[in-house]
Amino acid sequence: MEKQVLLDHGSGGRATHELIQKVFAPLLGNPYLEAMNDSAVMDLPGQRLALTTDSYVVDPLIFPGGDIGSLAVHGTINDLAMSGARPLYLTAGFILEEGLEVALLESIVRSMAEAAREAGVAVVAGDTKVVPRGKADKLFINTAGVGIVPAGVSVGGEKAQPGDAVLINGTIGDHGTAVLCTREGLSMEGDIRSDSAPLHTLTSALLEACPRVHVLRDPTRGGVATTLNEIARQSRVGIRLFEEALPIRPDVAGACEILGLDPLYMANEGKVLVVLPREDAEKALTLMRRHALGREAALIGEVIAEDPGRVVLKTRIGGHRIVDMLRGEPLPRIC
Amino acid sequence: MALKYIDEFRDGQLARRLLTQLKKRCRDLEPMRFMEICGTHTVAIFRSGLRPLFPPTVELVSGPGCPVCVTAGEDIDKAVWFASQPGVVTATFGDLLRVPGSRTSLAQERARGADVRMVYSATDAVELARQNPDRQVVFIGIGFETTAPTVAAAIVMADRLGLENFSVFSIHKVLPPAMEALLSSGDLHLDGFLCPGHVSTIIGAKAYEDVVRRYGMPCVVTGFEPLDILQGLLMLVEQHASRDARVEIQYRRGVTWEGNTAAQELMARVFRPADAVWRGLGFIAGSGLVLRDDWARFDAAKRFSVPSLGVREDPACRCGDVLRGALRPTSCPLFRKVCTPQNPKGPCMVSSEGTCGAYFKYHHDGPDPDVEEKY
Secondary structure (H helix, E strand, O other): OOOOOOHHHHOOOHHHHHHHHHHHHHHHOOHHHHOOOOOEEEEEOOEEEEEEEEEEOOOOOEEOOEEHHHHHHHHHHHHHHOOOOEEEEEEEEEEEEOOOOHHHHHHHHHHHHHHHHHHOOEEEEEEEEEEOOOOOOOEEEEEEEEEEOOOOOOOOOOOOOOOEEEEEOOOOOHHHHHHHHHHOOOOOOOOOOOOOOOOHHHHHHHHHHOOOOOEEEOOOOOHHHHHHHHHHHHHOOEEEEEHHHOOOOHHHHHHHHHHOOOHHHOOOOOOOEEEEEHHHHHHHHHHHHHOOOOOOOEEEEEEEOOOOOOEEEEOOOOOEEEOOOOOOOOOOOOO | OOOOOOHHHHOHHHHHHHHHHHHHHHOOOOOEEEEEEEHHHHHHHHHOOOHHHOOOOEEEEEEEEOHHHHEOHHHHHHHHHHHOOOOEEEEEOHHHOOOOOOOOOHHHHHHOOOEEEEOOOHHHHHHHHHHOOOOEEEEEEOOOOOOHHHHHHHHHHHHHOOOOOEEEEEOEEOHHHHHHHHHHHOOOOOOEEEEEHHHHHHHOHHHHHHHHHHHOOOEEEEOOOHHHHHHHHHHHHHHHHOOOOOEEEOOOOOOOOOOOHHHHHHHHHHEEEEEEEEOOOEEEEEEEEEEOHHHHHHEHHHHOOOOOOOOOOOOOOOHHHHHOOOOOHHHOOOEOOOEOOOOOOOHHHOOOOOHHHHHHHHOOOOOOOOOOOOO
């Protein structure tokens, strides 16, 4: 491993895993952490508690479809939702750079409050630190969240089984592409917006109707490709994706095409990958499509016994290729 | 910007029909060996899963068409040197950031505090110079004829703005001389070139006339969608079978015979051809682009006194052979064992257009999934 932390170590892909494996896991490791799920689930007397934390460092702070405030609420709610939990309380920590406009801070906190209210969670504790100009980039937010996991719910990245279907609740790569285009001032035709949204009502409805759901995972940094690789490794199964079935907005596909990027690796903030027995797939799809956040839900792949630890894509023209985990930040090409 | 009508060129049914046609045409022919020059083709072929579908008699080898990959070790080291100079902002395209020089990469220098910026176009670097009047902005100009006109435009723009703190370190290269260099080495036994679509939109199909005239080598300028590639291959097979080598354009929706003359003129106004060293191919006369004397004030190689750097290329790295099409990445002893995208030993593993990176990422016997790995 490198002697210094590189930006790649924060990409959510291979390098991030390496950093966790080499630095954090050996020193902080315990069974909860080693489960490598979006939240830790702890058995307390009479309750199962889910606990998670996430930091938000997005540039720009405001982007089409959201801002760092709503994102900090949705992201942590979603991490709880992915363990099957009903989110209850959040905490929020702010690191502010000297010189930040108070009006900007206010608008972001207002958006946070709105997002929390809409999602039915309360921000119950907070912290603020200010660092000298140049020691942080405007504003960083950390949120932590707790929730309750209903009895009988048991989902996890290690539970995928051959024969399962892989579903997603809508289009792939919207958030990452929207943020990239805004940050770099690339004006693309169309209306590419972040999909940032709280998924807990969708997941709890799904778990109620289809209690045999094996895995719920939100494909954030590293995108659908990286998240499915994590599931394939944790469950020691192969995953086969169908290119034809992947829901991708034409403007997102176009922007990625021009930049030489792959929507499968672009971040999502309002998407959930659902792995469940094939025979429950239709029921789950019907239910998801009735929910506001699942109108374009699709069956995108299947879990297979071959190729354990790998994700394979069956292409439109009938060929196949490997879909690897993200290695390093996706970089546009030169020609 | 808009991009429509892409799916039409990825139609599964049409692709299968073309594949059948290709197989039928190849049935009674001896094995053929074609080179896709351009890294974008290499990646497109993998991404669409075409490779396993080709007839067994058609072999496609990847060529030197990846700008980052063919950049000589010394030029990479020089780019990194700029980043270590006080008061300098180094700007370049993302692909170059992770390429290892003898000692470090631009990404590693950035982690150590150097001001290295990834930009999407050379004009973004001009903008950086405008915003930072007290600092020198050096743009590392890399890329083939597709990119060079945009860098020329940025230099003209910097001139118009009267910027004193913008310069370009040009390691641009042009493709046709490299194709001739490959053929003159004589050990590749190629039967034709799948010529790059993007580069050809600028230089025009006429740029390959010499390759055909001097070496009798079929050339088909081809687009990057699965149907383009299949049709391009079919045209190559046809030329080869009928022993009628010429320049043909498959990619008619993008490429003309003359190319983009405005871009050619702009390029010629700012740059002049120069000799250049290519990784893997060595010295090739007239294959590089440097700033003309009347633009010398924007030439970073002249504004700074760049020391000559002792280059240490890993002697075990076989990128050079991969770039010549003489070695398949999977046959390199370093491939996947010590050389991975995470810890690249050579540039072909780093660039998103690099042959080794493409094999690592997409080839079915590709990445080691480390099923036992715990993270």
